[in-house]
Amino acid sequence: MEGHRSMQTSHVGGHEGAIWSHLGFLDNQCNSQISSITARAPGTGLLGGLQMIYTSFADGVSISKGTPVYGTAHGPTVTWKVNDGEWITRARGRHDGKAICQLQFMTNRLNSSPAFGQPTGDIKFDIKAPRTNGGADMVLHCMAGKSDGCVNSLLFIWAEPAEAGIIPMFTPLPEYNLNPRATFYDLCAKSYNRIDRITSFEEYSKAGIIHRPTGVKPPLHALIIGINKYKINHNLVAAVSDALNFKKFLTVDLLVPEKQIKLILDEQAKRSGIIKALQDLAKDNNGIKHSDPILIYYAGFGSELDSPSDLASNASSVRCIVPQDVSELDQVLPIPDFTIGALVRKIAQEKGNNITLIFDCCYFAGGFQDKMPPDVRVMNKKHLPSFQAYPDRLLIQDALPGVDIADPFSLGLSLPDVDTHVLLAACGHREAAFENRNSLGQYGYFTMALLELLRSTEIHALTFKSLIQRLPALKTSRAQNPVCEGKHVDRILFDAQVKYPDTSFIAIKPKQDGFYLEAGLAQEITPGSRFTIHKGDIFGPSDTDIGTHEVDWVDPFVAHLKGGNDLDLPPICYGRQVGYGPDQALAIHFTEAFVRAAEPSEVWSHVLCGGQGGIFLRPTTPGLAQVVVSVYGDNETTLTLTNQASVKYRIKTLPPRGQLPIPPKASHVVPVLGALAKWNWYLCHAPTPRPFQKFVDLEFYKLQSIRDLTDEGNTTHDPEGENLVVGGEVNIVANAKDLYGIRVVNRSNVDLYAYLLLFSPTSLTIKYKYVPTISSFSQGLPLPKSQPCTIGYGAGRQTPFTFSLDETQDTGATILRLFVSTRSTNIEGVEQESPFEVSATLPNQDLKDLFGRDVAWDVVGVNIAYSRWPEMDETITKPSGLTIFESQDSSIIPVLSTDTWSSQKLSIFPPNPTPGDTTLVPSSNGALFTGRSSSPRRVEAPTSAVYSLPWFRTPALTKELLASIRCMRLRTFANGKGPDGASLSAEAVGYFEISVIGPDGFPKRSMTYRSHSTSKSLEWMDGTVFEENHIVWRYLKVGDCFEVSVCVEGKGFKQTQVNKLQYGSDLLLLS
Structure with a gap:
C-alpha cells in the first residue's frame, strides 16, 4: 500500500469552534473521493452547516459514507453532486474573519457548485489545487474545520489524483440518509405487512410536520x-x-x-x-x-x-x-x-x-x-x-x-x-x-x-x-x-420562555379509537410526551392553544393521544410539543449498513416502539447515542457502547470476543437491545439533586488473610495497604488468587440502606452483591450514620471479590454502583444474565424506580479495570496505571495542522539492519511475507490520554499464507520526544499496536495487540514475537490484513522512520 501523501492549504476563516475532520469517514484513504456536498444557509448571512458523502471503491463495488452536519442543522439545504469523471480542484468564497459566509467549488472540467451561503464577508479567498511533483493538479481529498452554530473555518486537504480515488465510477451512487431518524424509520418499516404502504422518511415528514418561524426574540x-x-x-x-x-x-x-x-x-x-x-x-x-x-x-x-x-x-x-x-x-x-x-x-x-x-x-x-x-x-x-x-x-x-x-x-x-x-x-x-x-x-x-x-x-x-x-x-x-x-x-x-426561531406543528387526525399525531417514535415522540393543541399551524400572538394533552402509546409512525374518543378536538388541528416523555428510552443510532442488512420482521416495529416491556429506543446521532448498532464482515451485528468506562477501557464493541456472532435478525438483535437498555438505564440511574454524593465514601482494598478464624472455621481477611480508589477508578492486574473488599463510610447525619450492583460492560450482566449479615436478600445493608461498613470481608460469611480473565480476554472491567436510601427497598428484578450466553429470548425488561418519590436516595460508583499484561520484551516501559488497547475506530481522527503535522523529513535516515540483528528467518520450504511503511509517521499527544494514529497496512492474507504463517514480529526505527525536543518524561510513553483489519476495511473486534515501546534514542527495535500459539492466529480469516498504529500516552510525540511487519513460516530463529 502506498503511503498517504497529502498537502493542506493555509487556514481559512475564524479560530473558534469545535474541531471536526472528514478523515474518519474515508472508507479507503487511497481511493476515496467527494461525491456529494450539502450545505445549509439559515438566513444569517453565514454558511450554517456542511456535510459530505465520500465514496470509495473495492472489487468493483462503491462504498459511500456520509458525514454528520457540522454547524447548524437548521435552515434550507442545497445539495450538489460531483459528476462522474470530475473532481474538485478549486475552492473559493468569503469569510468575515470569524466565520465562513460563502463557499463555492470548481471541478477539473470547470463546472462549479452553487454558491453556498451569502456573499456577506469582506475577506475573499480563492484556493487552487497544489501541483504534484509531475506538474499535475492535485484534487480535494477531504476537509476539516471548526464550527459551532455555523461553519467558522475550513482546512482543505489535497492529494494526488491516484490517491484521491479518481477512477471511473462504474456503479451508481446509492442514496444515503444522513438523518438518524430516517434510518430508524427505515428499520421500523421492515415489517412484512408495512413495507409496501410506508412512504419514504422525507415524504412521511413532509406530510405530517409543518415548520413555522416564531418571529419571537427571546427575553434571555x-x-x-x-x-x-x-x-x-x-x-x-x-x-x-x-x-x-x-x-x-x-x-x-x-x-x-x-x-x-x-x-x-x-x-x-x-x-x-x-x-x-x-x-x-x-x-x-x-x-x-x-x-x-x-x-x-x-x-x-x-x-x-x-x-x-x-x-x-x-x-x-x-x-x-x-x-x-x-x-x-x-x-x-x-x-x-x-x-x-x-x-x-x-x-x-x-x-x-x-x-x-x-x-x-x-x-x-x-x-x-x-x-x-x-x-x-x-x-x-x-x-x-x-x-x-x-x-x-x-x-x-x-x-x-x-x-x-x-x-x-x-x-x-x-x-x-x-x-x-x-x-x-x-x-x-x-x-x-x-x-x-x-x-x-x-x-x-x-x-x-x-x-x-x-x-x-x-x-x-x-x-x-x-x-x-x-x-x-x-x-x-x-x-x-x-x-x-x-x-x-x-x-x-x-x-x-426561550424557543428556537422556528417551531414544528404536527398534524392530528381522528380515527376510530381516538386522535393520532401524524408522527411517532421515528420523530423521537415517546409515551408521556406532552403537546399543546392548536387550531392552526401559524405561531403568533393571535394563536391560542385549546389544551395540552399527553401521548399514551406510540408506534414508529403515529402517536395516540391519551383520552381517546373522549377528547373534544376539532377534526383539523395541530400539536406542538411542550414536554418530553420519561427519560428511560435508550438513545440509539442504527447505521445505514445495519438497516440494509437487517431482515424484514414485524418484531422491529413492535419492540422498537416499546411493544414489549417498558423499554423504548430513541433515535439520535452517533455523538449523542448510548449505543451505535452496525454490521461488519459477513453481516455480523456489532454494538458500540459510549459509556465512559467502556470507552476508556477499550471494551466498547460487543459482542465480546469468543461469543457467537449476532446476525442482523430481529430474533437475535432484539434480546440484546432489551438487555442493553435495562443495563444502561440502571447504570445511569441517579437522582436529581444528589443528596448523599458528598457524604458516602466507597473505598476498595486488597485483602490479606489473617490467622483468626470465624465461628464457622473460615479464614478472615483484613485490608492490606491503602485505599486503591484514585479518581473514581481502580487499576489492578487480573489474578483469581487476589482478594479484594469494600469499605463504605456514611458521613451523613441519617441512617441509610445500601445495595451494591456489579455491571459488566462486556457481558451486560447485572449482579447484586448479597451481604449475608442481614436477614432478607433485598432489604439492603444497614449503614448507620457516621459509621463504616464492609462488603466482601468482615462480619458474617462474606465472600471477597476476585477478578480474572478467560483465555479470549486481555482486559476487562467491572462497574460498581452503590445505591443508598433512607428506606429499604426490594432489589429483586434488577439482576440480569448475559444476553450473549442465554437463549435468544427477551429478558425481563421492566424498569422500576427503586426507591419512589418520597425516599431520599443516591448512588456512588467506582470502576474496576483489570488486565492481563502481555509478555513483552524488557525494553518496554509499562505506563503507570492501567492501559488497555482496542481497535482503531473512526472517532480517532488524525490532526492536520502546521502545529502538529511536520512537513519536513527527519534529519536522520534509518540504517539498514545489521547482520547481528535478530530477524525472522523463513524455513527452507517457506516464504517471508512483509508489510512495510513507505513514509515516516509523527504523532503528537494533544492531551495526557492515549492518542494513536494508523501508520500502514500489510497486503491481505491469502489462504496459502494463513496455512503457512507460524509467527510475526514488528521492527521499527523510531524514538520518542517530549515537547520542544525534550526527552520523554516518566509519564509519557510511546508504543506500537498491531490491529487485525477485516476484508471490509474495519478493525475486527478486540483484535488489537501491543507490540513494543519506543526508545529515547533513534534506533532499530524488535517487538514481541507473536508465536503460533498466540490468540491472534485463532480468529484470522482470508482477506484480513494487519494495521500498525503509532501511539502516545502523555504529553509528547513519537517520530518513526522505516518499519517492517514480518511474518515467516517458522518460529523466531536467533542468528
Whole structure:
C-alpha cells in the first residue's frame, strides 16, 4: 500500500469552534473521493452547516459514507453532486474573519457548485489545487474545520489524483440518509405487512410536520465569563473558546440580541469585574424584567481552599472560582461559592428566580495527588492565596441587608433545595472537569456536549433534569458526570420562555379509537410526551392553544393521544410539543449498513416502539447515542457502547470476543437491545439533586488473610495497604488468587440502606452483591450514620471479590454502583444474565424506580479495570496505571495542522539492519511475507490520554499464507520526544499496536495487540514475537490484513522512520 501523501492549504476563516475532520469517514484513504456536498444557509448571512458523502471503491463495488452536519442543522439545504469523471480542484468564497459566509467549488472540467451561503464577508479567498511533483493538479481529498452554530473555518486537504480515488465510477451512487431518524424509520418499516404502504422518511415528514418561524426574540439575558490566561501563569486553552461558543449558540441559534449578553474574557475577568457584572444583573433599569430568564456561564479554573478559622466550625473547605488576577502577592482572593450565591440571591430578589448557572470547572484536586494533568479545570490551592478571615463579609451584607449571614455556607450554589437558581455543573462531587487541548479543537468536554444536545432538542420542551439525563457520555480520561442542582430541576429550561426561531406543528387526525399525531417514535415522540393543541399551524400572538394533552402509546409512525374518543378536538388541528416523555428510552443510532442488512420482521416495529416491556429506543446521532448498532464482515451485528468506562477501557464493541456472532435478525438483535437498555438505564440511574454524593465514601482494598478464624472455621481477611480508589477508578492486574473488599463510610447525619450492583460492560450482566449479615436478600445493608461498613470481608460469611480473565480476554472491567436510601427497598428484578450466553429470548425488561418519590436516595460508583499484561520484551516501559488497547475506530481522527503535522523529513535516515540483528528467518520450504511503511509517521499527544494514529497496512492474507504463517514480529526505527525536543518524561510513553483489519476495511473486534515501546534514542527495535500459539492466529480469516498504529500516552510525540511487519513460516530463529 502506498503511503498517504497529502498537502493542506493555509487556514481559512475564524479560530473558534469545535474541531471536526472528514478523515474518519474515508472508507479507503487511497481511493476515496467527494461525491456529494450539502450545505445549509439559515438566513444569517453565514454558511450554517456542511456535510459530505465520500465514496470509495473495492472489487468493483462503491462504498459511500456520509458525514454528520457540522454547524447548524437548521435552515434550507442545497445539495450538489460531483459528476462522474470530475473532481474538485478549486475552492473559493468569503469569510468575515470569524466565520465562513460563502463557499463555492470548481471541478477539473470547470463546472462549479452553487454558491453556498451569502456573499456577506469582506475577506475573499480563492484556493487552487497544489501541483504534484509531475506538474499535475492535485484534487480535494477531504476537509476539516471548526464550527459551532455555523461553519467558522475550513482546512482543505489535497492529494494526488491516484490517491484521491479518481477512477471511473462504474456503479451508481446509492442514496444515503444522513438523518438518524430516517434510518430508524427505515428499520421500523421492515415489517412484512408495512413495507409496501410506508412512504419514504422525507415524504412521511413532509406530510405530517409543518415548520413555522416564531418571529419571537427571546427575553434571555446572559453573563458569559471565560478565562484562559491567568496572572499567575497557570493557564487553560479552551475556556475562552467555550465562552465564545456559548455566546454564538445564544446569538445564532436562539437569536438572542447582542445587547442582552455581557461577555468578559481573560483580562476583563478580574475579581472586581466579575463581581460588578453579577451586581449589574440585579440593578434597576437594566432592561431585565421580573421573571425574564437569566443565564450565568463560567468557564475557567475552580479550586477548594481551607476554610478560615472564624468559619472552621461550619465547613473544612470553601469552593471557589478563580478570577484572572488572583494573586497572593497582591492579595487578590478567589471568589467563594457563597459570595456568588449571595449575589445570585440578590438577583433573584430583584428579577425573579428564573436563573440558570452553568459552570464548566471543578474544585477537587485530591484525586490527582501531586500529578495534576494540564487538561483539568482545577487549580491546586498551593498556588492560591489562603483565606485568613471570612471573605467578602461586607459585600454579602450589602447584597443581602437584613439577612442573617452568620453561616455563609447556607448561601452556597450547589445546595439541593436552593430556590434562587438551577445549577448545571460540569462534574460531580470529587470528580474533575476536563478540556480537550487539541491544537485544532479546543473545548471543554461538558460545554461541547451540552451545546450539541441543546442544538438537537426542543429546548422549550425539555426540563433541566432531562437535559442532564440526556447528555452523552463524556470522552474523558476519568469519570466526569455532570450534575444538576436546585429546587426547580423539573422546570422547563428557562421556564419555557426561550424557543428556537422556528417551531414544528404536527398534524392530528381522528380515527376510530381516538386522535393520532401524524408522527411517532421515528420523530423521537415517546409515551408521556406532552403537546399543546392548536387550531392552526401559524405561531403568533393571535394563536391560542385549546389544551395540552399527553401521548399514551406510540408506534414508529403515529402517536395516540391519551383520552381517546373522549377528547373534544376539532377534526383539523395541530400539536406542538411542550414536554418530553420519561427519560428511560435508550438513545440509539442504527447505521445505514445495519438497516440494509437487517431482515424484514414485524418484531422491529413492535419492540422498537416499546411493544414489549417498558423499554423504548430513541433515535439520535452517533455523538449523542448510548449505543451505535452496525454490521461488519459477513453481516455480523456489532454494538458500540459510549459509556465512559467502556470507552476508556477499550471494551466498547460487543459482542465480546469468543461469543457467537449476532446476525442482523430481529430474533437475535432484539434480546440484546432489551438487555442493553435495562443495563444502561440502571447504570445511569441517579437522582436529581444528589443528596448523599458528598457524604458516602466507597473505598476498595486488597485483602490479606489473617490467622483468626470465624465461628464457622473460615479464614478472615483484613485490608492490606491503602485505599486503591484514585479518581473514581481502580487499576489492578487480573489474578483469581487476589482478594479484594469494600469499605463504605456514611458521613451523613441519617441512617441509610445500601445495595451494591456489579455491571459488566462486556457481558451486560447485572449482579447484586448479597451481604449475608442481614436477614432478607433485598432489604439492603444497614449503614448507620457516621459509621463504616464492609462488603466482601468482615462480619458474617462474606465472600471477597476476585477478578480474572478467560483465555479470549486481555482486559476487562467491572462497574460498581452503590445505591443508598433512607428506606429499604426490594432489589429483586434488577439482576440480569448475559444476553450473549442465554437463549435468544427477551429478558425481563421492566424498569422500576427503586426507591419512589418520597425516599431520599443516591448512588456512588467506582470502576474496576483489570488486565492481563502481555509478555513483552524488557525494553518496554509499562505506563503507570492501567492501559488497555482496542481497535482503531473512526472517532480517532488524525490532526492536520502546521502545529502538529511536520512537513519536513527527519534529519536522520534509518540504517539498514545489521547482520547481528535478530530477524525472522523463513524455513527452507517457506516464504517471508512483509508489510512495510513507505513514509515516516509523527504523532503528537494533544492531551495526557492515549492518542494513536494508523501508520500502514500489510497486503491481505491469502489462504496459502494463513496455512503457512507460524509467527510475526514488528521492527521499527523510531524514538520518542517530549515537547520542544525534550526527552520523554516518566509519564509519557510511546508504543506500537498491531490491529487485525477485516476484508471490509474495519478493525475486527478486540483484535488489537501491543507490540513494543519506543526508545529515547533513534534506533532499530524488535517487538514481541507473536508465536503460533498466540490468540491472534485463532480468529484470522482470508482477506484480513494487519494495521500498525503509532501511539502516545502523555504529553509528547513519537517520530518513526522505516518499519517492517514480518511474518515467516517458522518460529523466531536467533542468528
